[in-house]
Amino acid sequence: MDNDKAGASRGLSRQQQDLLRRDSTAFFIKADFRQPLSATSFLKPAFSMTTAEADGSANSYIAYSAEVTYFKVLDRNLLALTASYSNRDYEAVNPVFNKARTDNEFGLFAAYEHKNFMGWQNWSFISLAGLGMSESNIDFYDSKQYMMSVGMNYQFQ
Incomplete structure (x- = not known):
């Protein structure tokens, strides 16, 4: 972000404004594996780390995350449930x-897919629902997100 003006309208000194600069470079690494539970279901735990080095150190961070996803396959149906923490x-x-x-x-997330919907080859009915919450020690950054969608998916052969 060239010419970042974060903090300028709050009467902060130039040095304080520099702490808020947002231009950054991030690094992300993730490890996961599949643990079969049965012939039709498995768990997939994952762990990740993100570092962001911003021009302003007040926007530089390190994050550690963990998530687990449960997958269940039944005939033409696939269900995935994910819980995450960061x-x-x-x-x-x-x-x-x-x-x-x-x-x-x-975060909590659910996904459902029904393959060959209405007998249509290569078409799937899909639906997604999710909830995300961020709690910060600075109330300004607290947030909640809700997501829901339904649709169709076509898989090209």
Whole structure:
């Protein structure tokens, strides 16, 4: 973000504004594996780490995440349920709120697919629903997200 003006309207010094610069480079690594439970179901735990090095240290962070997904296949039906948790710690004090930010994020997600919907080859009915919550030690950053969709999917052969 060239010419980032974060904090300028709040009367912060140039040095304080520099702490809020958002241009960043991020690094993400994830490890997961499948653990069969039966011939038609399995668990897939995953662990990840993200680091973001922003021009302003108040926006630089390291995050650790864990999630687990349960998959169940029954004939032409596939169900996936995912639960996730992430902790993100920021590097420096945010001069607007006078504290270093820490976020805890929670998520629940469900996906369903019915293959060959209505007998149509290569077509699937799909539906998704999800909930995400972020709780921060700075109330301004607290959030909740809800998502729901239904649709059709075509798989090209």
